[in-house]
Amino acid sequence: MRQAKSAYWQKIVDEAKDEQGNPRPFFSMAPMEAVTDTIFRRVVAAAGGPDIYYTEFTNAASMVHPEAKFSIQGRLAVAPGEQMPIAQIWGSKPEAIAGAAKLLPEKGYEAVDLNMGCPDGTVIKNSAGSDLIRHPDTALALIDAAKESGLPVSVKTRLGFYKVDEYQGWLETILKADVQVLTIHLRTRKEMSKAAAHFELIDDIVAMRDRLTPNTLLQINGDIKNYKQGMALAAAHPGVDGIMIGRGVLEDPYAFNSVEKEHTLAESIDLLKLQLDLFDEVTKTVTPKNFEALKRYFKIYLRGFANASKLRQMLMETHATDEVRAILDEHVAELVQNEDR
Numbered sequence: 001m002r003q004a005k006s007a008y009w010q011k012i013v014d015e016a017k018d019e020q021g022n023p024r025p026f027f028s029m030a031p032m033e034a035v036t037d038t039i040f041r042r043v044v045a046a047a048g049g050p051d052i053y054y055t056e057f058t059n060a061a062s063m064v065h066p067e068a069k070f071s072i073q074g075r076l077a078v079a080p081g082e083q084m085p086i087a088q089i090w091g092s093k094p095e096a097i098a099g100a101a102k103l104l105p106e107k108g109y110e111a112v113d114l115n116m117g118c119p120d121g122t123v124i125k126n127s128a129g130s131d132l133i134r135h136p137d138t139a140l141a142l143i144d145a146a147k148e149s150g151l152p153v154s155v156k157t158r159l160g161f162y163k164v165d166e167y168q169g170w171l172e173t174i175l176k177a178d179v180q181v182l183t184i185h186l187r188t189r190k191e192m193s194k195a196a197a198h199f200e201l202i203d204d205i206v207a208m209r210d211r212l213t214p215n216t217l218l219q220i221n222g223d224i225k226n227y228k229q230g231m232a233l234a235a236a237h238p239g240v241d242g243i244m245i246g247r248g249v250l251e252d253p254y255a256f257n258s259v260e261k262e263h264t265l266a267e268s269i270d271l272l273k274l275q276l277d278l279f280d281e282v283t284k285t286v287t288p289k290n291f292e293a294l295k296r297y298f299k300i301y302l303r304g305f306a307n308a309s310k311l312r313q314m315l316m317e318t319h320a321t322d323e324v325r326a327i328l329d330e331h332v333a334e335l336v337q338n339e340d341r
């Protein structure tokens, strides 16, 4: 088993075991803006979640700004009793990254991840996210700045900005910076999420890590749908330490379950109801959440049964969580009874 660089990551490596108690790669839910907040993280946990979670990415400059800091507090909110996620932050100024990372321990965070892969135009205009691939000196300064917090620092990035081949120089730079974990989304910035993830490069990246810094954990990401596919990839590519899944969870909230089984409609509806309750809780106690944004989740839970799309259509017309509950209460008992999945 790999020796990690910190007690925090060693514990994650040590505790990742399969059904038989054998070591397996750790699984994480990918940081996803407007998705992986405290609400959805807790819903996924209730469905049988991964070993680790990340927050949505949070702007370091806002965190250290006297006024802007209130605008982003929902992103870093963690509920009492919730498993502490890793905070993902982004920025291009070492002072902001250092200041932001230093605020994390008092919020209970034990690890920080630097976003160096975001393809979004606004983030790139701020010389951050995947733009750092074109500015490795800045990237190194940001890693050093984050280390000032004393927290274990990891980096999530892409293969390159324009071309796949860039990974050779770019990943070497990051590995030499002595980070705890390198999470590699196996695409370039230019490929966005459109091209297929470059699984063919995994062995080469493992070899690079083994050569340069064998104690850096390597986590792979991109197009991995669920636990089973993650385990198969890890078996085919020895040396991979972690598997990160993003959109797969939006297709199947049970994506991290180690044992595949059919879930009943009643179970899925319970997850949706939990999400509604947590939405109300966070709106009341942390920050107002946007009801419209909740609608993207209906299809995750309500699919694969007769009349699913009719029910979803009704829910799409709603304006508040109580309206959703009323429709579920009115129609679902009968649907669950006739369940044919």
Ligand SMILES: Cc1cc2nc3c(=O)[nH]c(=O)nc-3n(C[C@H](O)[C@H](O)[C@H](O)COP(=O)(O)O)c2cc1C
Pocket (backbone or CB within 6 Å): 030, 031, 032, 033, 034, 035, 055, 056, 057, 088, 115, 117, 118, 156, 185, 193, 221, 222, 223, 224, 244, 245, 246, 247, 248
């Ligand atoms: C809605 C959405 C929001 C995302 N937000 C972030 C983010 O805040 N930070 C980040 O590093 N990546 C973000 N990503 C990228 C994912 O973390 C992940 O790298 C990408 O989706 C590829 O993995 P997948 O094929 O498993 O989804 C986001 C992706 C999606 C779909």
